[in-house]
Amino acid sequence: MSHVFLGIPTAPRGVGHLRGDRPFPEAAREALRDGQLRANLGHATSTIRAKRAAVVGELPDWEQLRAAGRAIKAATMARLDEHLLELEARVTERGGTVHWARDAAEANAIVTRLVRDTGADEVVKVKSMATQEIGLNEALEAAGIHAWETDLAELIVQLGEDRPSHILVPAIHKNRAEIREIFLRTMPDVDPHLTDEPRQLAMAARAHLRERFLRAKVAISGANFAVAETGTLAVVESEGNGRMCLTLPQTLITVMGIEKLVPTWRDLEVFLQLLPRSSTGERMNPYTSLWTGVTDGDGPSEFHLVLLDNGRTATLADEVGREVLHCIRCSACLNVCPVYERTGGHAYGSVYPGPIGAVLSPQLTGVEDNASLPYASSLCGACYDVCPVAIDIPSILVHLRAEHVEAQTRLTPEAVAFKALAKAMSNSRLWRTAQKATRLGRLLARGRPILPATLPPPASQWTFSRDLPTPPKETFSEAWAREHRR
Amino acid sequence: MRVALFATCLVDTLVPQVARATAVLLQRLGHEVVVPPGQTCCGQMHVNTGYRREAVPIVANHVRAFAGAEAVVAPSGSCVASIHHQQAMVARRAGETALAEEAEALAARTYELSQFLVDVLGVVDVGAYYPHRVTYHPTCHSLRLLRVGDRPQRLLRAVRGLELVELPGAESCCGFGGTFSVKNADTSTAMLTDKMANVLATHAEVCTAGDASCLMHIGGGLSRMRSGTRTVHLAEILASTEEAVAPDQATAPAVSR
Amino acid sequence: MTARDEVLARIRTALGPDRPPPEIARDYRTTDERTVAELLAVLTDRLEDYRATVLRCAPDAVAATVAAALDAGLGAGWDPASVVTAPGLPGPWRPGGAAEDDGRPAAELAAFAATLTGVAVAIAETGTLVLDGSPLSGRRALSLLPDCLVCVVEAGQVVSGVPEALTRLDPAAPLTMVSGPSATSDIELNRVEGVHGPRTLLVVLVA
Numbered sequence: 001m002s003h004v005f006l007g008i009p010t011a012p013r014g015v016g017h018l019r020g021d022r023p024f025p026e027a028a029r030e031a032l033r034d035g036q037l038r039a040n041l042g043h044a045t046s047t048i049r050a051k052r053a054a055v056v057g058e059l060p061d062w063e064q065l066r067a068a069g070r071a072i073k074a075a076t077m078a079r080l081d082e083h084l085l086e087l088e089a090r091v092t093e094r095g096g097t098v099h100w101a102r103d104a105a106e107a108n109a110i111v112t113r114l115v116r117d118t119g120a121d122e123v124v125k126v127k128s129m130a131t132q133e134i135g136l137n138e139a140l141e142a143a144g145i146h147a148w149e150t151d152l153a154e155l156i157v158q159l160g161e162d163r164p165s166h167i168l169v170p171a172i173h174k175n176r177a178e179i180r181e182i183f184l185r186t187m188p189d190v191d192p193h194l195t196d197e198p199r200q201l202a203m204a205a206r207a208h209l210r211e212r213f214l215r216a217k218v219a220i221s222g223a224n225f226a227v228a229e230t231g232t233l234a235v236v237e238s239e240g241n242g243r244m245c246l247t248l249p250q251t252l253i254t255v256m257g258i259e260k261l262v263p264t265w266r267d268l269e270v271f272l273q274l275l276p277r278s279s280t281g282e283r284m285n286p287y288t289s290l291w292t293g294v295t296d297g298d299g300p301s302e303f304h305l306v307l308l309d310n311g312r313t314a315t316l317a318d319e320v321g322r323e324v325l326h327c328i329r330c331s332a333c334l335n336v337c338p339v340y341e342r343t344g345g346h347a348y349g350s351v352y353p354g355p356i357g358a359v360l361s362p363q364l365t366g367v368e369d370n371a372s373l374p375y376a377s378s379l380c381g382a383c384y385d386v387c388p389v390a391i392d393i394p395s396i397l398v399h400l401r402a403e404h405v406e407a408q409t410r411l412t413p414e415a416v417a418f419k420a421l422a423k424a425m426s427n428s429r430l431w432r433t434a435q436k437a438t439r440l441g442r443l444l445a446r447g448r449p450i451l452p453a454t455l456p457p458p459a460s461q462w463t464f465s466r467d468l469p470t471p472p473k474e475t476f477s478e479a480w481a482r483e484h485r486r
Numbered sequence: 487m488r489v490a491l492f493a494t495c496l497v498d499t500l501v502p503q504v505a506r507a508t509a510v511l512l513q514r515l516g517h518e519v520v521v522p523p524g525q526t527c528c529g530q531m532h533v534n535t536g537y538r539r540e541a542v543p544i545v546a547n548h549v550r551a552f553a554g555a556e557a558v559v560a561p562s563g564s565c566v567a568s569i570h571h572q573q574a575m576v577a578r579r580a581g582e583t584a585l586a587e588e589a590e591a592l593a594a595r596t597y598e599l600s601q602f603l604v605d606v607l608g609v610v611d612v613g614a615y616y617p618h619r620v621t622y623h624p625t626c627h628s629l630r631l632l633r634v635g636d637r638p639q640r641l642l643r644a645v646r647g648l649e650l651v652e653l654p655g656a657e658s659c660c661g662f663g664g665t666f667s668v669k670n671a672d673t674s675t676a677m678l679t680d681k682m683a684n685v686l687a688t689h690a691e692v693c694t695a696g697d698a699s700c701l702m703h704i705g706g707g708l709s710r711m712r713s714g715t716r717t718v719h720l721a722e723i724l725a726s727t728e729e730a731v732a733p734d735q736a737t738a739p740a741v742s743r
Numbered sequence: 744m745t746a747r748d749e750v751l752a753r754i755r756t757a758l759g760p761d762r763p764p765p766e767i768a769r770d771y772r773t774t775d776e777r778t779v780a781e782l783l784a785v786l787t788d789r790l791e792d793y794r795a796t797v798l799r800c801a802p803d804a805v806a807a808t809v810a811a812a813l814d815a816g817l818g819a820g821w822d823p824a825s826v827v828t829a830p831g832l833p834g835p836w837r838p839g840g841a842a843e844d845d846g847r848p849a850a851e852l853a854a855f856a857a858t859l860t861g862v863a864v865a866i867a868e869t870g871t872l873v874l875d876g877s878p879l880s881g882r883r884a885l886s887l888l889p890d891c892l893v894c895v896v897e898a899g900q901v902v903s904g905v906p907e908a909l910t911r912l913d914p915a916a917p918l919t920m921v922s923g924p925s926a927t928s929d930i931e932l933n934r935v936e937g938v939h940g941p942r943t944l945l946v947v948l949v950a
Contacts, residue, residue: 008753029672044932051932064771075764081754094915100747152938153929169929176930198930202938209939214850230914240887240925240940247883248849258750265914269906270771272920276869280928283789284869287940288920289883295917297846298882313753322757338659342676376670378663378677379534381630398572401536418537424526425495426543428551431526435499450709461668465675466706469500476493476502480509480521 009103010366011311016104016135017163018311018365020349023372027347028339037344040175045335051281052332052386058283059273068270069389073326076261077316083228083261084307090231094293096303103310104134110306111136111220111253112143118251118302120145120217124209126235126242127151128222129329130255130308132164132351133364136220147220148212150241152205159186165345165353167331168279173344176201202239209241219245219300223256224328225271226305229264232292233305236275238285246289252300257308259316259325271328274388278330311364320399324360326389331356333383333393339376348373355383359396367403374400432478438471445470487607488518490555492596494565495527497698504698507725508561508599511612514725515603524551529576530568535665538576542585545573549588557606558596561721563628563696566598571631598628599721600637600696610644616726617647620718621690623681623704625697626659638696638720645723651688655680662703678707685715692718775903782867782901783950789870793923794936795944802897802949805836809859809893812945813838816891817856825856829885831878832861836895844885852884857891858941865901866908869922872896872946873908876917883917892941894921898950 011018020027031037056062076083088098101107115123123140125131125147137147137158149158156171157164160182164170171179176196183190183201187208194204221242225234233254235242246252262268276285294303316322334340334354345353350361350370358377362370374397383393408415424434445451450467454460462468474482489512493505509519528548529541548569552558560566570593577586603609622642628634642650661667661677668674681704685693691714695701698719705717744752775782787797796815800808813821823840830843841859844852863875872894874880886892902908912918925940936942 006756008757025670025672028670032672032676040931048928048932061771064768068767068769068771071765071767075767078758078762078764080758081751084751084754100745100750102746102749106746150939151929152927156929169932171929172932179930198933198935199937201930202927202935206938210853213939214853227914232914238925239927239929239938241938243883243887243919244939247887258754265909266906269773269909272905272909273771280932280934282793282922282934284866284871284920284922286793286922286924286926288918290914290918290920292915292917295876298876298884298917307750309750309753313750313757316754317757338661338677339670339673342680343673374536375666376673378626378659378661378666378674380626380659380663382626382657382659385630395571398534398536398538401534402538403536405536406539414535415537418532418535419540422532422537422540422544425529425532426526426547428524428526428547431495438499453710458668461671462706464671465678465710466667466703467709468706469702471500472502474502476498476505477521477523477525479502479506481523484521 006317008314008317010314011364012103012105013369015108016133016310017351018133018361019369024347024349024376025372027349028343028376031343031347036175037173038342040173041341041344044169044172045341048281048335052278052335055277055281055283059277065270065273066388066390069274070326072262072267072270073389076263077259077322077325080258080261080316083263084258086228087226087231087261090229091293091305094231096231096293096305099304099306101306101308101310107134107255107306107308107310108136108139111255112139112145114253114304115140115145115218116143118218122146122148122216123218123220124148124150124212124216124245124249126219126221126237126245127154127170128255129167129351130222130257131220134255134308134310136255148209150209150213150245152202152239155205156182159183163346164351166334167329167352167354173346213244213248216249218251218253219249220253220255221245223254223260224275225268226256226261227265227268228261230292232265232290234268235289236285237287238280240287243287243289246291247299250300251302253304253306255306255308258312275328275330278332278386278388314366315363318363321359321363321396323391324356324363324396326391327356327360328389330388332386332388336382336386338380338382339378348376355393356391359393359400362400367400368407371404374404435475441471488520488556490552490558491519491521492525492552492558492560492565493521494560494562494698496702497561500702501698501719504561504719504721507719507721508559511721511725512559515607515609515612522551522555528565528568529573530565531664533568533572533576539580541576542580542582545577545589546585548573549585549592552592555595557602558592559599559602560596561599561696561719562698563598563625563632563634564699566596567627567631569593569596598632598634598696600634600641601632603641604637610640612641612644612724614645614724614726615647615728616645616723618691619649619651619689620692620694620723621651621653621685621688623653623660623685623693623695623700624656625695625700628696629657634696641720641724642694648723651690653688654684660700660704662700667703678703682707682711686713690715692716694718694720694723696720772904773906775907777903779898779901779950782903783898783948786865786867786870786901787948789867790923790946793870795870795923795946797946797948799948799950805895805947805949806838808947809836809895810838812893812947813857816893816943816945821856827852827855827858827885827889829860829879829881832859844881846882849884849888853888855889857893858885858889859893860886861895862900864908864911865896866905867901868904871920871922873912874919874921875912883919886919886921887940890941891943891945893945893947895947895949
């Protein structure tokens with residue numbers, strides 16, 4: 001069943017950051033030429049791969065946890081409506097207010113209104129993929145509200161007027177020297193003798209934001225998990241900026257995709273083991289905050305939860321593709337992906353890059369709005385192996401390729417070729433004839449063992465970097481038949 | 487045992503010596519080899535490019551061609567993986583339940599070469615002789631879909647005269663990925679470049695693998711660079727013997743016809 | 744139709760009427776056979792691995808060990824008035840002259856050099872301390888703003904893994920799981936300690 005068929009709307013155009021402005025191969029071509037980018041990514045991803053492998057290897061029951069994580073998420077999706085209603089009831093009982101947003105524009109409008117109601121003209125933000133996805137900062141800015149990103153990597157991206165390129169570490173494409181340069185250029189009170197030592201850079205961020213945390217009246221966060229049966233929200237972080245935002249301001253607004261739910265409190269015992277080891281390669285991240293509504297004398301007195309659809313229900317309608325809603329945004333798949341490692345995240349166009357982005361973004365927007373992404377993979381399968389909830393990303397990539405092909409109303413030259421080839425391959429007699437045609441290549445080769453380096457398209461896409469052997473005089477099956485003729 | 491050889495479309499058409507070597511090897515081990523004449527392709531390229539509906543008659547042809555075979559062996563990890571993981575799926579999606587069941591039954595009798603040798607025939611030393619410095623690239627689908635593990639290396643270590651050197655970054659994809667190599671040619675080439683750098687760092691004469699397609703990719707790159715390192719399929723190495731290695735063909739496949 | 748009704752309707756359309764939830768096998772580890780002594784050793788190892796300092800002591804030596812921890816965190820000669828404690832912290836654990844948190848504004852809390860609290864639970868395998876907003880753990884801001892955090896952990900509070908810890912916690916309480924000092928992996932994916940939260944974490948382990 002496909003979402004198009006059911007008429008469930010996907011994420012709207014013109015708002016948020018789920019669509020690139022050019023196809024992946026084109027964006028990738030440019031990124032591949034950036035030697036600094038490739039060095040930075042190669043260094044960072046190989047570091048994190050080793051760390052992840054070490055802490056995952058420590059757990060004798062990793063595969064059992066993975067299977068449980070997968071099953072819990074599948075069970076969540078099967079009863080998503082009921083769990084959301086339960087969450088809403090529990091959060092409301094505990095003094096929170098729940099809002100529902102059909103899409104990015106509606107979520108932005110809700111948050112903007114909530115901030116305006118407090119009279120604040122600035123907010124502090126915890127790193128959140130959902131708010132990146134909907135373009136909340138731009139929406140707030142348009143309403144005269146400044147959003148301070150407080151996560152170090154988000155801060156680097158914001159100060160550098162850059163775009164995030166990784167789910168966990170949005171500034172992964174920048175190295176320490178580049179970060180130092182951004183800080184020196186953009187932080188008003190920075191120590192001019194700032195070096196590129198990571199600890200010093202972290203200290204500079206601390207000094208830059210400390211005052212803002214203490215004066216902020218409103219904070220905006222995402223959520224890693226929400227527990228339906230208790231109404232508990234969870235934010236998993238490292239720096240303490242999350243705790244600052246979740247604790248100090250009077251008003252907390254949390255924007256959460258509707259798929260972030262788990263049914264029971266006990267389910268957290270699985271995900272709090274899977275997530276840190278998969279994301280930062282730590283046994284546990286430095287800080288995990290869990291809160292349920294509001295608590296007198298501890299933390300914000302006002303709590304709003306915005307539940308966001310924005311293409312998620314459309315994704316849920318696809319029986320194969322819905323598995324991407326199990327994603328816990330650990331980014332392990334990015335770190336092992338040979339494509340991501342070389343192109344970086346910007347080439348994917350969406351805030352969700354890498355293997356998970358290549359299956360998530362096209363489903364949130366509808367495949368035709370991100371048609372090049374399902375092809376941005378060699379199907380090597382490394383992503384599936386590391387996924388803490390065992391999402392079969394390669395199979396979903398292949399499924400979305402088919403969805404794209406089947407959505408075409410006009411016959412493309414590629415489709416003509418594949419249909420003709422399929423016809424030949426469905427009948428061995430036709431196939432033997434087709435095989436003989438490859439022997440025309442022998443004319444081009446003029447007796448040399450390889451074909452000329454310049455062939456017409458699409459073969460040129462192969463021969464620009466690799467030789468192609470000259471087709472043999474005789475196929476194996478022809479030779480075998482000749483030898484075994486009675 | 488009577489073994490049906492599935493040459494695969496790519497090997498049959500472009501590198502027939504790999505199918506030949508597979509047949510010679512199995513015969514040398516005392517098995518009867520048949521090459522069902524109706525065979526064409528497993529349908530993987532169609533499925534992976536998005537033409538899963540078009541793949542259904544290809545799957546039907548494959549199932550028809552190998553009907554009745556006791557065991558099917560192919561010198562290609564990715565084709566065997568497609569037979570195991572995709573054929574029944576595309577048939578079922580197209581509503582061809584009977585075909586899906588037949589494809590599943592056939593998949594259960596279909597083996598990648600190294601798995602067939604080690605698991606079914608129970609041999610590690612196939613009596614081969616190949617006096618060369620060789621590095622092994624564990625292709626993605628053999629590694630992650632079929633989980634062939636260290637079977638190929640065990641087979642290679644038992645080859646007389648062969649020096650097996652470890653490939654750095656072995657488990658990284660070479661960048662082939664079927665139509666990925668054409669649709670995302672730049673990224674594919676970037677991956678290939680890094681794979682070649684690792685292959686060349688081993689100073690091996692030969693880079694081997696269980697997939698002719700990945701080898702055509704790596705070999706095509708090495709050839710373009712005028713490198714002295716060649717790609718030779720695992721089947722060709724295992725088929726080589728003292729008698730079959732020509733003195734003037736240091737790293738060429740021993741069975742060249 | 745409200746957004747709420749529409750989103751719910753979309754979910755029901757997407758899933759259709761036939762949607763049995765799958766079985767969840769919880770065959771991962773939920774208990775542990777290790778002795779308390781072994782768990783304490785694991786906890787110490789994991790805390791130290793993430794640059795926390797662990798001081799172990801007997802139940803009658805908590806005050807002296809807390810003082811030693813503050814020596815390590817603030818340097819000898821620290822001012823007791825620069826230390827703030829959780830309101831429910833046992834009297835005998837407190838340094839003489841330390842302030843008690845009374846819900847003062849964050850900016851005032853931030854002026855303290857160090858905070859002293861107890862914990863609700865500690866998880867050995869992950870090196871995690873869980874604070875639950877109770878009088879013993881204190882409110883969340885208390886363990887966040889001062890730059891040095893000293894936590895007293897009693898042996899009976901130590902469990903082996905995450906599953907056991909969650910059974911001991913109240914989901915309705917504001918919970919903070921602390922694993923080492925504040926840190927970041929945002930620069931080249933290498934862990935660096937000390938960003939916005941306390942840059943120094945000292946643990947007094949009482950057994």
